[in-house]
Amino acid sequence: MFIQSSVGRSQEVDAFSAGQEAARQAMGGLKDKTPADIKLILVFSSVVFDQNKMLSGVRSITENIPLLGCSSAGEITTAGPSKKSVVVMAIATDSVTFNLAMGGNIKEDALAAGRTLAEGLKAVSSDGKLAIMLPDGLAGNGADIVRGLQQVLGENFPIVGGAAGDDFLFKETYEYYNDQVLTGVVIGAMLGGEMKIGIGVRHGWQPIGPPRKVTKSKGAVLYELDGKPAVQVYEEYFGKKAEELKSEPLARLAITYPLGLRIAHSDEYLIRDPITVGESGELTCAAEVPEGAEINLMMGSRENAIDAARQAAERCLEEIKEQGGNQVTTAIVFNCIARSKVLGRDAQKEIDAIKKVLGESAQLVGFYTYGEQAPIGAKNCSCGRSCKSEFCNETVVILGFGE
Amino acid sequence: MSNKEQTNDQPSNFQDLAAVNQRLAVALAEQQRIAQLVIQKDLELYTLNDTLDRQVNQLKVLQLMVNEVRSLNNRDKALRLMARRLVQELQFSAVVVLLGPPPFTVGVKYSYHEIDTDELKRLPVIIKAFEKKIVYVDRLASAGPDEQALGKVLHATSFVALPLQCHQKFYGVFICALDDPYLRLSEHDREFLEIVSNAIAGTIESLDLEERQHYIDSLKTEFISIASHQLRTPLSAIKWILKMILNGDLGPLNAEQATYIDKTYKSNERMIELVNDLLDSSRIEEGRLEYTLAEVDARLLVKEILDQYRVLIDRQGVIVETNVDSGEPAMILADHDNLILALTNLIDNAIKFTPKKQTIKILVDHDRSFVRITVKDTGIGISAEDQQQLFTKFFRADNAKRMQTHGTGLGLFIANNIIRKHKGRIKVESEIGVGTTVTCWLPPAKGS
Structure with missing residues (x-):
C-alpha cells in the first residue's frame, strides 16, 4: 500500500513550454513507477500564462491521466513558494482512488453548484471518504457551495480544498478539469480506497x-x-x-x-x-x-502566520500517526493569499516550517488561494475532532497522505 | 417596609447602572481608538516591509545576474540570462535590449506578451532614448502620445527606456516594462533599473572586447599557418639543392666551400625546424592536430627517439642512461607520431642544455596505475620564476637564450598540449645549476 508523488515547476515565459516542462519534471520523478499506478495530476498555475496553451503543454506529457487544478495567486512546491509559474504534481498509488466530477455555475446558484458536484462525486465513487473541491475564487458565496456539498454527502463529510486565484488581480479565475479550462464553476475529486490522511488547519490571525x-x-x-x-x-x-x-x-x-x-x-x-x-x-x-x-x-503577523502553519502541519502529522502511518509522503497545501501578503519574503519560511514538521520524504504541492475549505467546524463528531467543513479565509490547510 | 424605602433604592440602582454604562462606553471608545492606532501602525509597517522586500529581491537578482554572466563569453546568452532573471524573479512583464545605433538589432526580447520589435525599433521615443533622453512612465494614463505608443507595443502600463552607456560609448537601449494594473514603477525601481542598464552595458562592452581579442588571435594563428606553409616549399628546395652540392653531385668542393655550404645547410635545417614548430603550434591552437590512437609500448617510443638522436648525443658528449632496453612493457594508448614529437622535444631540451660529460637519465616505469616517463638532466636548470611560464608559447628562459641563441620556445608548449590531449600530466622540477627533471604520466592502455 503506497502513495508516492513527484512535483515539477516551471517559469518559462512561453505558456505551452511552461506547462510541458513542469509536467515533465513531475512525471520524471515517478519514472520507476508503473505508469498505470499514476492516478492523479494536480496543476496550479499563474494567470500570466494563456491558460489553454499551458494546459495543453501539461497534457502533452500527462496525456489521459485524470487532471484537476486551477489558477492561483502564487504557487507552492517542495522547493518553496513561487510566482508566475506552473506547478504540477503527479501522484502514484495502488490503494487510493481519485474520481473526478464537476459542479454547476456558481454565480447562478452556489448551493446548487455544490449539490451537483456532490452528486457527481457520489456517482463516480462507491467508497468515498474525503472530497477535494476547487471552486472558482470570484464567482459567489463560497460557504453556500460547501453547504450544497454537505446537503448531499452529509454534514460531517470531510471536505478539503481551495478557491482558485488570479495573481491578486481579482478579475477572473479558472478551473482545470482534465483537458478543459473552465471558469465560474466548482470541480472536485472523491477519494476512496485505503488511505492514511491528516488534515491541519490554522490561521493565526x-x-x-x-x-x-x-x-x-x-x-x-x-x-x-x-x-x-x-x-x-x-x-x-x-x-x-x-x-x-x-x-x-x-x-x-x-x-x-x-x-x-x-x-x-x-x-x-x-x-x-x-x-x-x-x-x-x-x-x-x-x-x-x-x-x-x-x-x-x-490582524495577522508574520510570526503568528508561521506558527499557525507549523501547528497545522503538526496536526496533520499527528492524525496520520493516529492511523498507523509513519511518514507523510504527499501533501497538498491550500494557503490563503493573505498569508503570502503578510509574510512577504518570509513566505519561504512558512513553507520551510511546514516541511520541517512533515519530514524529508514529503513532496509538497499547493497554491495561494482566495478561500479555503476544511473541517474546522463544531466539535460534535464522535471521532472527537472538528469534522464540519467550512469555507474559510486566511487559513493554511494541509492535506497529507501517509504511508 | 415603607414605599419610601423602595423608591429610594431604585434611583441609586439606576445611577449605578448608568455609571457602569458610562464607563463601559468610555472603555469601548478607548479600545476602538487603540485598535485604530495599532492598525495604522501595522499598515505603515506592512508598506515598509513590502518596499524592503522589493529592494532586497532586486539586490538579490542583481547579484545573481552579475555572477552568472561572469562565466559566459557569449553576448546573446548573457543578455538572455539577464532578461530572464529580471522577468522571472521580479515583477516585470517584459525586458527588451536593442543594440544600437538605430536602426537597432534586437539583443534580447523576453516577455509574456508578443512584442512587435520592428515597430518598437522605429518609435521616436526609443530613438530619443538612445540619444540619452530617458523615458520613464509610471502611469500610462497620464503620459503623452509618444509614450502611449510605446506602452501599446509593450502591452504595459508602466515602463522605462534607458540608454545603455559604458565609458562614453553607447551600446543601445534597455527597455523594462510592468503590466500589472495596480502596480507601477516607483522612483526606487527606476534607480534600480538604471543600475541594471549600467551592468548590461558593462557586460556588452567586456564581451565585445573579448570577442575582438579572440578574432585577433585567430587571425594571428591563421597567418602563422599560411606563412609557414608557404615557407616550407622554398626551404625544402634549398635543403635538397644544398644536399646535392654537399654530396658532390654538382662537382667537387674544396674544403672552404664545403665548410660554408655545410653552415648554410645547418641554418636551413634550423629554419625548417622553426617552420614545422610554428605549423604544429598553430595546428594545436586551431584544434587541428589529428590523433589516431593505438596501443604502443612507451619504451619503444623512447628507444626510437634515442636511436634518431644517436649522432647528436655523441656530438654533445653527454651520457644517456636509460632502462628502456629491459623490464616490463609499458603499454599506453597513444598517437605514435604526436607522442614522439612531444617526447622528442623533452629529450631534445635535456640534451641541448646539459654540458659535456654530464649524464641524462631517461626512465620508463609505472607509478600507481600510470605509465611514467622521466627525463632527468644535470643541465643549466630553470629558475623558479621561469618555471611559471615554461609552457607558454614562445617562452624561452634567459639562461637558455644565453646558452643557445636559437630555439623557438615552442617545444614545451607543444609537448604539454600533446601530453594533455593524451589525458596525461606533465610536471617540471628544476634547480638552477643543478638540473631539470621532467616527468610525464600517461594512462595505461586498457587491459594492461
Missing part, C-alpha cells in the same frame, strides 16, 4: 478592537455593521475615504485585515475576506456573513 454586530446582511453581502454602512469599519481604521477604497478591489487593501466570526463552542474565529465595495458601502465577502452575528476586525 487575532481579533483587534471591539466587536460589532451584523445588523443587515444577505448571503455573502454585508450591508451594515452596528447600523452603519459596512465599509465604514475600514474607513475608520485605514483612514481612507470610501471613494479611494472603491478604486481598487477592496480585497487588495483589506485582505490582511479581514472580518472574523466567532465559531460556536470554540474560541476559533471563522474568517471572511471582503472582496469588493458596493455603491452604498456594502461589502461583498468571499462567503456569507450571517445577520445577527458578532464580527471582529482581525
